[in-house]
Amino acid sequence: MRKKTIKVILTKDVQKLGKQGTLIKVKPGYIRNYLIPLKLAEIATTSLINQFALKQKESEIKQIQFTKKCITNKELLENLEKFTIRKKISENGVFFGKVTKKQILDLIIEKVDLTIDLNKNQLELPEMKQLGNYIIEINLTTNVIAKINIEILPE
Structure with missing residues (x-):
């Protein structure tokens, strides 16, 4: 006995x-x-298969255009040498407070004119407790990661 199956097109993501x-x-x-x-x-x-094929082509084109924008923004970010942040420090070189994702995001938006919107969830920060240089990774989209240098200096 042959098991019968029917072809369907998913209208939503199904786990x-x-x-x-x-x-x-x-x-x-x-x-x-x-x-x-x-x-x-x-x-x-x-007809439904043809409609979904057209929608997929449109979404692929949009995704390709977005990826191109992300690559140009990556080049803009990586061409700048350094971003600097000034902090008050204690006697042993440890600074007061934290360097937050919002601070870094505001600094990036102030210095660079990006064509896409960034949010703080795209930033990956290393543990920053002392003065020095740090590398911050910005996930612009899948497979497009920009690395920027942040230098923390005393006030």
């Missing part, structure tokens, strides 16, 4: 099945009882 727009084969009961009532998938017709 363990796939991402939105993916064409998959599933059993009829799973479609009838779970995917269609929760509006997670639609039965694949030729």
